[in-house]
Amino acid sequence: MPISLLTRAIQYARASGMSITLADQTKPCHSQVHFAEPASTQEDTYERPERAGSHATSAPIPIPTSRHSPPEVDVPLDDEFLLPRDWVPAPARVHHHKDNVTHYYRAGTGGKGWEALHAQRIEEGERTSRPISIWRGPFPVVEEIDHDRFQVRPLKRKNVPITPAQVLEHWAKEDEIALKAMRMWDEVGRLGIEQANEAECEARLWASGLFEKDAEGMWVRRDLQAEERLAVEWDEYKRLIRVETEEFEERLKEEGRRAIVKALEEEDRAREREVKESQDDFDVMEEMFLEKEHRWLTKRTRCGKGGKRPSKQWRVRVYPGESKEGVLRSIAAYNQFNKHNVDVSPTIPLHASLRRKLTDNSNITWHPSLSRSERNTLRKQRGFTIWFTGLSASGKSTIATALEQHLLHLGHAAYRLDGDNVRFGLNKDLGFDEKSRNENIRRIAEVAKLFADSSTIAITSFISPYKADRQQARELHAKQQSDDEPLAFIEVFVDLPLEVAEARDPKGLYKKAREGKIPEFTGISAPYEAPENPEIKIQSDKTSVEDAVRQITDYLEKQGLLKLN
Ligand SMILES: Nc1ncnc2c1ncn2[C@@H]1O[C@H](COP(=O)(O)OS(=O)(=O)O)[C@@H](OP(=O)(O)O)[C@H]1O
């Protein structure tokens, strides 16, 4: 610290009646100055814990009432002075490079997580390396904050003289940034954890200023008694629905069916026109149910065609205390920002049973369920599964892709399941340990069976290294329900010596596995149990892709699988 400043600080402190302890450390930049209020003005004090490596005094230190508390001495505004650490905790500043917004969010919301991590980082830093600088005032390091990215980098200490006016100005500015950063952290953190649309909805509720979170983290309208208001409103909605239904039945008696159908159709057409004009115009609140901590309010518009089903439904999260208007307003804002996020799946309409009674003149007849052979006949093809197995790089995907194309060209519905559409989607939660692979294959077998059951040729190309898993898949296909014929399951073993697969190594995975970079790699550090009696065996080092496809289609034809009986 420049001596001139130190002198000024000491002069200033003495003039203000403070006692001063100066702790010299090995490096000049570690000098620390601790200010203590005169005993008479001290109200709230605590024993400062000794920091490792610090020669600092353990004399009581005044606790500021808030982080903004100005020094309780009369300082002329243009006077230079140095800020004791306790007045400037500057929590936004210790942002460890490992921390990210999700960590902050997990540790608590509303800036709490961020404060907690901050405290932890200071504690860790002081324990493991050196005392955190007491001269970490905000002012000298303002350039260290990346305002746009809300990133606060570790501080570089720089001792500069500052005036109280500058400090106050800076605090105000910093507060704004910190608040913005906190909001961003919360929002982005939540985005990473919950569904984006929920985060957006919450963010908007929050930004509207009309809502706040209660002690349990629920959104409540500021001016409403949450549960009470909701219950009253809900009773009112229910009453309205009841009245409407009664009125409807009354009309039914009086006017007769045909007249009402006509009226309803007219009403629907009008509604449709209306809805087209304003997507946010809701008709009746239909149902509400409790789901964990929040409620889903389902609304629908009577915008279906011809008095049949309504075509749209809106489902929104409703928090206790929101009035109908509040909900509608949020939805309007929500729609405006994020139209595609609105759930538009159809549900049972309000007068579903009545409407059905009135409109059941269609010629659709329901059958409890189609049998497999009926489905095959209607789709003009038999469904079954072709199950490829083999080492990585043995050629499963290459041959399966060619086979799928060939079958499609021949006019058969075929669909390939492979890592691209399964391991990145349905099974993205699974790894490569034995249990995960078992589960991977179990799920794939179930999906393949569904495809086959829909009269499609399901083609799977997975290593499927365990015999038991493949056997389970086979049995699943053989399982019969009612009179359905079992689904054919054709196991295709793409056989290739490990050395050849390793030499091919199209993705460089074998090399990595040998270097120990990929654990439990099939053939290297995890087993591959070759099938003993596969329906088809292809030696892919001796068979071209075309011949492999031919070999498989010949088999299918011979078995009569490509045509119906
Ligand atoms: N440890 C380990 N062992 C084997 N394979 C690994 C591993 N880690 C990643 N990969 C890549 O994942 C592909 C194999 O996934 P599968 O779903 O077919 O595996 S399994 O059937 O569950 O065993 C496999 O793709 P293919 O080469 O197409 O078979 C590899 O690219």
Ligand SMILES: Nc1ncnc2c1ncn2[C@@H]1O[C@H](COP(=O)(O)OP(=O)(O)O)[C@@H](O)[C@H]1O
């Ligand atoms: N006869 C063959 N059959 C299949 N693939 C072959 C053949 N000859 C060479 N290859 C090559 O071997 C590699 C096999 O990779 P891939 O089909 O992804 O295998 P897998 O899906 O079993 O991991 C590809 O690069 C492919 O071009």
